[in-house]
Amino acid sequence: MELKVYCDRLSQPSRAILIFCKANGIEFEEVKIDLGKGQHLSAEYEAVNPIKLVPAIVHGDFKLFESHAILIYLASAFPGVAHHWYPADIRERAKVHAVLDWHHSNLRRVGFIFNNTICLAFGIPANPEAAAKGEKLLSASLARIETFWLQEDGPFLLGNAKPTIADLALVCEIMQLEAGDKNDRDRILSPHKRVVKWMEDVKSASAPHFQEVHAIMGPVREKLEQLKIQAIENPE
Amino acid sequence: MELKVYCDRLSQPSRAILIFCKANGIEFEEVKIDLGKGQHLSAEYEAVNPIKLVPAIVHGDFKLFESHAILIYLASAFPGVAHHWYPADIRERAKVHAVLDWHHSNLRRVGFIFNNTICLAFGIPANPEAAAKGEKLLSASLARIETFWLQEDGPFLLGNAKPTIADLALVCEIMQLEAGDKNDRDRILSPHKRVVKWMEDVKSASAPHFQEVHAIMGPVREKLEQLKIQAIENPE
Incomplete structure (x- = not known):
């Protein structure tokens, strides 16, 4: 099938x-x-x-x-x-659901990169106010991941030794920063050392597929940077 | 336990x-x-x-x-x-998850009643712009439930003969309209006849508990109406 x-x-x-x-x-x-x-x-x-x-x-x-x-x-x-992606134990599974539900109301709502750069690719003007609001939610979400969802016991969310589907969903979301300005990405991510380390762990755990699927991000960033320069030079 | x-x-x-x-x-x-x-x-x-x-x-x-x-x-x-609340079949279960995920990005984001009336109980001024935006998303969500999530085969979401946890989550969300102005509720709900029928079916399927748990809504609406009148009469 x-x-x-x-x-x-x-x-x-x-x-x-x-x-x-x-x-x-x-x-x-x-x-x-x-x-x-x-x-x-x-x-x-x-x-x-x-x-x-x-x-x-x-x-x-x-x-x-x-x-x-x-x-x-x-x-x-x-x-x-492999079992670890979506554990069968109902309590472990419930925690994965909780992370995914939390994700909907937090990281998924950010829209920082969209309002700052991606919009330009669709001919929509950048929206600095929405981007600033998005950055605030993004930073608060990263802080929450750092101080709550990542725990001492293991490198992955919920203190797990191996990633779940929630690790993958959240890290792919944060990777959207790769489509934007590098300074923005560094400013937003660098205060969250454990988040950065965790992202590297998720990448390693799903190598080389993670890197292959994200190979698009570099060219996209370059294209968006050109569009941003054009928008600044030729405002309508 | x-x-x-x-x-x-x-x-x-x-x-x-x-x-x-x-x-x-x-x-x-x-x-x-x-x-x-x-x-x-x-x-x-x-x-x-x-x-x-x-x-x-x-x-x-x-x-x-x-x-x-x-x-x-x-x-x-x-x-x-009972099995029907969260079916064991992985495809039926997947559809329940899809409704719940969709819910996060739609009905759950509405905030119409909050921005129109509930805010007053917290000493926050009503926000007509946010309320109007919320009403738009609410009406679009109700239309989507009516034309897509409710299907011909059965009275509940996904064409089911009995409710799932998704029916309960969504109907409880829509019931928030009971805390607001009755004219608002009627204006928003009345174009969606199948939604209204479905809500009644969910209430019947979980009677008398649905009614008992929602008994708070009438007194809440009255209190909020008083606060609204006070806010209009004594604007700060």
Whole structure:
């Protein structure tokens, strides 16, 4: 039964799903839905995901969207997935759900890079006020990860010795900073040493797939920097 | 092993958990954390939930917050819970997760009633701009429930014959309208006939607990109406 992953590597949750599949040897076809070209708004894609967002999957006759639900489904439907990604113990599992739910109301709402740079690629003016608000939420979320979700017992979230789907989802989100200005990234990340270390641990645990799926970020940053310079030089 | 539910019935997800426990015969102690008195900010409650939000549970030596994670945990940890609330089939379960994830980015973000009336109880001025934005998102979310999440096959979300935890979470959220102006509620809800019918079905399926837990809403609305009249008569 074929698995299709509809995604754009510019999207944080799309990257999490691609890395998860690759790191677990899940065979799939990557179907690019180019957000920049508005392919997610097409009637063809609406038949896959009526909410018109990426990522989505089709597995045989089963369609699913919402990245956390997809990660849980893949971890449950493919027997080759290592246990640590989505533990069977109901208490350990509950903690993973709690991190993912918390993520929705925190990191996922940030929009810092979008309002600062990515918007320019869509012809939308930068929104410094929204970007500042986003940076504040981002920094508060990183502090919360550092002081609460990362614990003494182990290198991963919840003090685990190995990553769960929550580690992957959150780190892919934070990696969106790679699409923005390097000074911004350093200013925001550098106060959170444990977060930086944890991100490196998640990358190592899912190497080389993490790096391969994120290879797009360097060129994207360069393109966005050019667009930003153009926007500053030729304000409308 | 004792279960404690830390909650305030003014909070939508608190109500969902209380109804879930009562409807499934789960024994628990309800510990009121009075949001109006700021009890969620106390050091005592921080030991229960460092994020300082309600609801949270303590089950023996296990602590958990985030309402969706709690509902899943309760459905998994208490063998008396009827199967339909959180189906075991991984595809049916995945769809429940998808609804709950969607909920985070839609209904949960609305804040219409908060910005229109509840804020007054906390001495915060009403924010008509935020309320208008909230109403727009609320109406769009209700339309999405009506045209997508409710399906022809059955009365509940995803076309189910019986409710899941997602039905309960979403209906409790929409019930927040009961704390606001009745004209607002009618204006917002009345275009969505299937949503109104579905809400009644969820109430019936969890009677009399749904009604008992929501009994607080009438007095709250009256109190908030008084505060609103005072705020209009004595603007600062």
